[in-house]
Every structure is written in C-alpha cells, then in structure tokens.
Amino acid sequence: MKVFKFGGASLTGIDQIRNVAGIIRPFSGTELVVVVSAIGQTTNELEKVAIHYYRRQRETAARLLQNIKQSHLEIAEALLRDPEHAAIECMRRFFTEAEWRLGEKPYLPFDYYYDQLVSLGELLSSIIVSAYLKDEGIGNEWLDVRSVLRTDATYRDAQVDWPYSSQQMTEKVLPLLRQHGLLLTQGFIGSTAEGHTTTLGREGSDYTAALFTNMLNAESLTIWKDVEGLKNADPKLFADTISIREINYREVIEMAYYGARVIHPKTIKPLQNKKIPLYVKCFLDPELPGTVIHEGDHSRQLPPLIVLKQKQVLLTITSRDFSFITEDKISDIYDIFHGLNIHINLTQNGAISFSCCIEHDGEKIERLIKTLHRDFSVNYHEGLELLTIRHYQPELLESFTAGRTLLLEQRAPQTVQFVLK
Ligand SMILES: Nc1ncnc2c1ncn2[C@@H]1O[C@H](COP(=O)(O)OP(=O)(O)O)[C@@H](O)[C@H]1O
Numbered sequence: 001m002k003v004f005k006f007g008g009a010s011l012t013g014i015d016q017i018r019n020v021a022g023i024i025r026p027f028s029g030t031e032l033v034v035v036v037s038a039i040g041q042t043t044n045e046l047e048k049v050a051i052h053y054y055r056r057q058r059e060t061a062a063r064l065l066q067n068i069k070q071s072h073l074e075i076a077e078a079l080l081r082d083p084e085h086a087a088i089e090c091m092r093r094f095f096t097e098a099e100w101r102l103g104e105k106p107y108l109p110f111d112y113y114y115d116q117l118v119s120l121g122e123l124l125s126s127i128i129v130s131a132y133l134k135d136e137g138i139g140n141e142w143l144d145v146r147s148v149l150r151t152d153a154t155y156r157d158a159q160v161d162w163p164y165s166s167q168q169m170t171e172k173v174l175p176l177l178r179q180h181g182l183l184l185t186q187g188f189i190g191s192t193a194e195g196h197t198t199t200l201g202r203e204g205s206d207y208t209a210a211l212f213t214n215m216l217n218a219e220s221l222t223i224w225k226d227v228e229g230l231k232n233a234d235p236k237l238f239a240d241t242i243s244i245r246e247i248n249y250r251e252v253i254e255m256a257y258y259g260a261r262v263i264h265p266k267t268i269k270p271l272q273n274k275k276i277p278l279y280v281k282c283f284l285d286p287e288l289p290g291t292v293i294h295e296g297d298h299s300r301q302l303p304p305l306i307v308l309k310q311k312q313v314l315l316t317i318t319s320r321d322f323s324f325i326t327e328d329k330i331s332d333i334y335d336i337f338h339g340l341n342i343h344i345n346l347t348q349n350g351a352i353s354f355s356c357c358i359e360h361d362g363e364k365i366e367r368l369i370k371t372l373h374r375d376f377s378v379n380y381h382e383g384l385e386l387l388t389i390r391h392y393q394p395e396l397l398e399s400f401t402a403g404r405t406l407l408l409e410q411r412a413p414q415t416v417q418f419v420l421k
C-alpha cells in the first residue's frame, strides 16, 4: 500500500487535475490513499473570507466566497461535463452551509470560525478529484478525513489524537482500502470529538499524508510537487540550485525546522518513526527520479543546504537596570512568547540582553512589545532575512553576506545563521 499527496500547486485547474489523474491511473486497482490539498491558492482566499466575516464585513466575505464558488464550479463542470452531477450537488451543499455560516454573528474566538470556513478548500478539491477519477474509470472512494482523524480543539493548530485516529485507521480505513483499492481524502483538516472541524496548521497536508502512512503502515509516501525533487535551496529564491537524489530524515527535519518551505516540519517524524521512505516527485514530469528521504548517513555527500526566511524581525530585549539576563528572566521572556504563540527562529544571549529573530506579524509584535515593556526595554529591526546554511563551506560564506548589513551571526561546525538587512 502506498500514500500519495497532491498539493495545491498540482491542482490549479482543469489541465492540472487531468494530469493528476494521469499520475494516479497506473496505480488503479492497487491499494492507494490519495491525500489532496485545496486547489491552488484557495486556502489564502478562504482566509480572507474568514477575516472579513469576523470583522462583520459580511458583504465582502460573501463576495469573496462567491468568487471561490464560481471558480470551483467552473472547474467541476468542465471536468465532469454534467451540471447535475451528484458531486456538483454536494459542492453546492457545502457552499450553502458556508453562506449560511456567514449570516451568523460570531460569538466564539476567531480561530474556531477560521477552521470551519477554511476547511472548505480541501473538501471541495477532494470531491472534484474523486468524481473526475470515477468518471475516467479510476474507481475510488471519497473519505471524509474528519470521520477518522480526531484532534483536540486547538483550532488552527490542532493536535492529533493518535490512539483514536490509529484505531480508526485500522477499523475503518483499512477495510475501505481493501474494498475499494483507492481512497481519496483531504489533507490539513480533522475533527474534534464533538464533530467540530479543525485544521492542522498551514501547509499541513503533507503532515496528514504522513499520518496516514504511519498509521496504515504503508510502504511509502510520495509527495508530488512542482519541483524535480528536493533541492539544496528554494529554486524560486536562488539560482543554480542542486537537486538532491537521496537524503536522510535528519537533514530534512533540520531544513524544515530552519524554515525550508518545501515539506511541512511535522511530516518527517511519523515516517522516521516507522522507517518509511518519503519520495518527493515532480508532477510536471513523473519520469524524473525525484528525491528519496530515508534512514542512512548521506550528509557527507550533501551540498550546502540553504534556507532563507524573509520578513524577519530582530528583537533585542534588555534589562533596564543593568541586571544580568539570567535563567529566571529568560524563562519569563519565553513564557511571554509562548503565551502569545510566537515562535522564535533564533536566539542569542548577552550579559544584559537577549536577542531573538521572529516572523513579522504586525498585530502580534505590537502585543509582544507592549508585554515585554513592563520589565525590559526593547529594540527592534524589521525587514530582515534569516539565512541558514548547513554543511557550509567557510570560503564561500562571504558571497552570501557581501553588500549586506550583518546584524547577527551564529556559527557551529555544521550550521551557520545570519540575520541580514
Ligand atoms: N529546498 C527546496 N527544494 C525544492 N523546493 C523548495 C525548496 N525550498 C522551498 N521550495 C519550494 O517548494 C515549492 C513546492 O512546495 P509547495 O508550493 O508548498 O507545494 P504544494 O502546494 O504542492 O504543497 C517549490 O515550488 C519551491 O519553490
């Protein structure tokens, strides 16, 4: 049994969905779980719907939802060729439910409504793909992932209930697989025990696919991307990137931790724990070899692995009375970040100061600085980049910083990090 994951980039329109069907077809009749994300940028568009809804800008929210409805129905009608198709009726029902939701006055926290609305993207894409595959003679069963993937109620960052979900996989998903061969389901979303929809964090479909792979003891997971495989840097940000044919889990989890936006950071653990290989393949040219991520020590053959995080802010937090920043103060500082759910990308301690690099998120930073100001003075620089290079060659480092202002540098034998303006 294998698991495939197709992200938004592989499902941007009619031709792309046809291409995905072409990739799946040869596996027809074998046991295969296909996890899909929302079409193209739908999640970003749904986020806007949720924001306007919560601000009580109902008309704008409804207009944005209408655009999403139109584009999805256009794709479905073109692929399925029958406006009365049961799948289209089902999509309309989902939209009616969302429209009805926009009419309600919000009384719960934003994150709850976010998940109820944003999850629509994966439900729609999976309905379209499943129905199209069936019409093309590729038998499959549409599975509502919320019936098997249980989470807690941490909306937008829901934590998976492993024992319950694993049991569902064995008792429900396995028999369905045995019966239908191909299952088509959604990434990124889950459900609480009370039946409320949750999401696992942006770009979380890779993680869903890894959960299925682990819990079903599949032989492999293949993530289909628009790149030829894993590269030593994001080809959208760097020229002359090098393709990596083979790499171990450890290196990829490090890359993801430092912010490489190619595989969701939580994806590796479920695979590593059962030593199941992860293939990154190109949906634009499935014949290309791609990358295999598995156990083993390949770090000696690796090129420098480069990760660039943009839109960073460097905060320098200083004690007002020249007292040392000792463990208790650091603990207080971390509590403040944790309380505001702000992730720290890099830290550096001084005698009376603590510096850290975080993502730019205007509203959260304002609240952070206000809270820190009670006990510390705070300096900050915005519009920065955090560059991480693993397996660096010291003689080449200057080329990365030439002509830039270097605000902070950290060097260890394997990894160097620069905060640059
Ligand atoms: N090290 C890397 N190797 C390959 N691609 C990378 C890397 N770092 C970032 N990327 C980016 O990841 C993109 C693919 O991921 P993403 O757009 O999230 O796909 P999907 O929506 O299918 O999940 C590529 O287009 C590429 O720009």
Ligand SMILES: N[C@@H](CC(=O)OP(=O)(O)O)C(=O)O
Pocket: 006, 007, 008, 009, 037, 038, 043, 044, 121, 187, 188, 201, 202, 203, 204, 205, 206
């Ligand atoms: N659609 C969700 C989940 C996801 O993983 O998407 P993608 O596979 O396109 O990155 C998001 O955009 O966050």
